[in-house]
Amino acid sequence: MFNYDSLKKILFMFDPETAHSLGECALKILPYITPLHKYMIKKNFIIDYKLQQEILGISFQNPVGLGAGFDKNATMINSMMALGFGFTEIGTMTPKPQEGNPKPRLFRHKEEKSLQNAMGFNNEGSAVVAQNLAKVYPCAIPVGANIGKNKTTSQEEALNDYKILIEKFKDISDYLVINISSPNTPNLRDLQNEKFITELFTMARELTSKPIFLKIAPDMEANVAIDLCKTAVNSGASGIIATNTTIDYSLVREPKEIGGISGAVLAPKSYELFQALAKELFGKTILISVGGINTAQEAYKRLKAGASLVQCYTGLIFEGPSMVKNINTGILELMKKDGFKTIQDVIGSDLK
Numbered sequence: 001m002f003n004y005d006s007l008k009k010i011l012f013m014f015d016p017e018t019a020h021s022l023g024e025c026a027l028k029i030l031p032y033i034t035p036l037h038k039y040m041i042k043k044n045f046i047i048d049y050k051l052q053q054e055i056l057g058i059s060f061q062n063p064v065g066l067g068a069g070f071d072k073n074a075t076m077i078n079s080m081m082a083l084g085f086g087f088t089e090i091g092t093m094t095p096k097p098q099e100g101n102p103k104p105r106l107f108r109h110k111e112e113k114s115l116q117n118a119m120g121f122n123n124e125g126s127a128v129v130a131q132n133l134a135k136v137y138p139c140a141i142p143v144g145a146n147i148g149k150n151k152t153t154s155q156e157e158a159l160n161d162y163k164i165l166i167e168k169f170k171d172i173s174d175y176l177v178i179n180i181s182s183p184n185t186p187n188l189r190d191l192q193n194e195k196f197i198t199e200l201f202t203m204a205r206e207l208t209s210k211p212i213f214l215k216i217a218p219d220m221e222a223n224v225a226i227d228l229c230k231t232a233v234n235s236g237a238s239g240i241i242a243t244n245t246t247i248d249y250s251l252v253r254e255p256k257e258i259g260g261i262s263g264a265v266l267a268p269k270s271y272e273l274f275q276a277l278a279k280e281l282f283g284k285t286i287l288i289s290v291g292g293i294n295t296a297q298e299a300y301k302r303l304k305a306g307a308s309l310v311q312c313y314t315g316l317i318f319e320g321p322s323m324v325k326n327i328n329t330g331i332l333e334l335m336k337k338d339g340f341k342t343i344q345d346v347i348g349s350d351l352k
Contacts, residue, residue, distance in 0.1 A: 296330020
């Protein structure tokens with residue numbers, strides 16, 4: 001019998017970035033080991049009409065997706081169903097290849113089931129990632145492309161970086177995500193202002209009709225976040241993803257003074273901001289919740305608060321490859337308990 005706790009002890013002997021590389025190697029190989037790949041899909045990928053929905057013309061078999069940052073270069077897409085995910089998001093990609101910040105830049109907070117990362121958009125660049133993605137697209141599950149500017153690109157030229165990326169990925173992804181909320185690119189979060197967001201989404205809408213989301217940081221005051229999200233929606237955004245990692249280092253006992261924190265400790269902060277956004281925007285745009293989701297109860301809570309979809313990443317590191325299956329089966333149990341017939345009945349039920 002496979003025991004992830006035993007494997008985790010081995011993986012956690014390595015530094016986090018090396019462990020991630022080992023996991024990436026395994027997931028790149030998995031689709032070529034056909035019997036194991038099929039077995040894992042059958043075991044982990046939950047198919048139930050109660051969880052299915054169509055959003056912005058895209059069909060989702062279940063509401064749990066992989067957040068950006070795990071599959072930076074679009075090398076693991078064909079293994080995501082084997083982990084149970086209903087959709088996946090690649091990136092963040094930048095126009096030019098980027099090494100990211102100096103190592104070490106990824107740290108575990110084991111007791112808190114959280115990570116702290118200062119990766120800095122390390123990726124092979126839009127040309128290579130687009131080539132990888134084009135080999136597998138269209139995919140068995142929806143794929144989003146998360147895009148960001150290069151570190152060396154000035155604020156004045158940032159708009160052009162996003163233009164390049166939208167043109168590169170609009171025809172080989174199901175949706176796009178504008179990332180101006182990572183704490184690991186200097187001054188990137190300064191672009192979270194109404195002028196830039198208006199210009200960005202106005203331009204984006206001229207380039208593509210594909211769904212485009214804005215991903216926001218959890219460290220803004222709620223009223224500021226609400227105003228920015230309203231501006232994005234009014235300028236053509238299809239929805240909001242809340243939230244990215246946090247720079248609130250008080251959440252962990254032994255923080256590093258760099259990077260952003262993700263994982264279980266982020267859940268209350270992320271939920272609080274999401275709840276505030278949903279009260280203003282539910283029913284007016286599509287909302288996706290991310291940040292500290294690693295159980296069915298937490299995912300269900302976000303759905304009831306107004307999320308059409310949820311995303312996980314850090315939880316997978318600590319809980320293992322059965323996590324998404326457990327979340328989806330747990331959601332079905334909670335729906336049955338509460339008398340909800342479909343996931344559409346759940347979404348935003350706290351607001352109705």
